[in-house]
Amino acid sequence: MIDAYRRFMNIEAPPAPQRPKGFFTDTSLCIGCKACEVACKQWNQLPADGNELSGNSYDNTGALGATTWRHVQFVEQAKANNSRVGQRWLMMSDVCKHCANAACLEACPTGALVRTEFGSVYVQQDICNGCGYCVPACPFGVIDRAPKDGHFEAGRAHKCTLCYDRQKDGLEPACAKACPTDSIQFGDIEELQAKARRRLADLRARGETSARLYGMPESTEAAEVGHLNAFFLLLDRPEVYNLPEVPRLPRKTMAQRYAISAVVGLAFAALSAVAFGRRSG
Template sequence: MPDANSLYGPLDPAPDAGWADAGPRMGFFTDTSVCIGCKACEVACKEWNAVPDSGFDLLGMSYDNTGALTANSWRHVAFIEQPRPAGHRTPPFAGSPTGAPATGDDTPPSAPTSGNDTPPPGGANGSQFLGMPGSQPPGRGTGADGRADFRWLMMSDVCKHCTHAACLDVCPTGALFRTEFGTVVVQEDICNGCGYCISACPYGVIDQRKGDGRAWKCTLCYDRLGAGQTPACAQACPTESIQYGPLDELRERAAQRVATLHERGVPEARLYGHDPTDGVGGDGAFFLLLDEPEVYGLPPDPVVTTRDLPKMYKRAGLAALAMVAAAVAAFVGGSS
């Protein structure tokens, strides 16, 4: 499959969109190995952006109350419960980018005890980190070795702010635009609700709000960026699972984190959306995953859905010319 850059050429999104004095491209790196499923990012996003309430209709046998990215959920924390892989080791807890020493087994690190040796909140076995893959929630079954027989995979999903964004290609009103930070934003006062961007998005991120009809999605807190502030979700994340900054720096940091996890016995750690030569030219929001992308509901090989439009337009033009030529020939032949 050809990459996006071979189809469109390499792209620095903000300067390409006409921002002459654009700074470095900004974005998100979400490290799912330290996500604890607290949903602080979801709440912070709703509070700051005045996103309507959602998630009160429970989805059955799941803690995942919001279910997916929607017009009313611009951040979605997925809860994925799966059997524990053989020989699985919990990634080191990393409340900071450097992380903490690996425990060498499935027990997440415990919080330090107080001076009077009072057990830490959640128990001395570190069960306060219930979201850590492989940790043992109370009341759940364990394997013969006394450890949890399943693990949680948690991921805070968001708009990817693609390098080559198909939603920008199809918007007829200019409601979608590229910011000076390289991100993609919907101007709701210009959106006419046509829905073209919804079908164009390779990740299924954009959605229409019921009773409204307009398209809504993450703006990467464009108003906060303009004021030099961190997006609300990253600001609220207690474990720094969501990290914000210059995209090049985030990619370097993510590569180091993957290398660290591999060294500590977590070979399944991988990056998703970081490669500028992939089908969308790389994402402005990318992820460290602990399983295949499909497990998290992500397409394994995303592509720019509008990549064939130039060929289609060319063929349509040639077909129109052929029809005109045939009509002229028929008219001339009939009149002679």
């Protein structure tokens, strides 16, 4: 019966899960060349967002968005008093984190957002109806809806696909392929995590004591959203890179919110019953 329905509706079984793949972005190796940003836009044929000088170091694209799926930050860090002591220029290629517990995926009412066989979070463009709920759900401000009146895939949600099409063909994502310093590494997530731990130990041993990993299974930031399939080696506190200290998963408080709403609703129902009770008035 179910099989007949599946055949009738042309429903295919989802591909069997494979070993999860992801990105390890080592910001200590990033040179800010933005090759990842361009390679991503070229492979995915994303339009440019506009031509305006931001004045914020060499970052003129600002943030991730519907048509910017890799974005390189340029943090100019120096003492506020113009002394050049301890000054440094941090570069970081940001991307969708492909969270183990993805807020966007949970919020999606249509099932357009799915977990792929590679462990990544993917927007099915033929399903998304542009409800926009994934946009405020994401704790990292990654996913966005293309403008309804725009020329690019108007009114639907977009973000990094972890180059699902390239992975299908056994290729690594375009950004990792283009990265000249291996700041962006693509691979089996467990192997990358092991590699990251070694790299962190190495950097700490060399005196880079402010280095830390962001998005590992054991990190505090994994408390709600789980480990990140695109995780980072950072050289300062996450907030320096606009990353939340403990990214929130909306689902975690949802039962309480419903309960509070229900209590108010029941109280009102009770008041109504009393108000119209035959003896009242």
